[in-house]
């Protein structure tokens with residue numbers, strides 16, 4: 001099942017790239033494996049995928065130990081400051097940084113491990129009350145502060161778009177994220193890269209790609225529905 005699902009997702013990614021005149025190599029598919037067993041992750045790995053997304057520190061570290069092959073681990077869920085120490089030496093990218101305090105904590109732990117941690121800033125682009133992430137107007141001041149930290153490196157932006165029935169409703173938000181990224185990039189801030197735009201999930205990744213996503217985070221579309229009760 002996982003392999004057939006992957007084929008469908010891959011085809012949709014290719015078609016979306018074509019529609020947007022983009023090269024397939026510009027988009028990284030992250031397989032969001034939260035709640036799913038490592039046996040299913042191995043099936044995904046057999047197709048050559050090495051990028052996996054988890055939203056809980058404990059689950060990520062458990063699977064990291066269990067799958068002792070080099071993979072790109074992405075922390076995509078909200079990170080509590082006191083848990084940064086468990087993952088700074090394991091993850092390729094933390095997608096969900098939305099405060100200076102969290103960035104400072106990651107920086108401090110990164111120094112202890114003698115690593116530089118790649119991060120994205122999570123933006124609450126639709127201004128939803130319930131969402132993590134900084135508001136658009138808070139982004140630049142935050143970046144100016146984070147740019148002073150030596151052991152975290154901002155590589156771009158991430159957003160979780162609103163839950164909608166019709167993915168077209170999120171197009172405007174993806175467009176705004178892309179604009180924001182271009183705008184920040186043009187400011188050439190020291191120690192800040194703007195090369196990654198992480199947006200698009202199972203329901204809307206094709207629209208996100210059409211609007212410039214460089215990473216899409218797909219869970220259900222690959223692994224099937226999640227059951228949080230098990």
Ligand SMILES: *Cc1c(COP(=O)(O)O)cnc(C)c1O
Pocket residue numbers: 032034055076077160201202203217218219220221
């Ligand atoms: C769970 C999750 C996803 C994947 O969601 P699907 O709708 O299953 O594709 C993507 N991004 C984040 C931040 C998530 O928590």
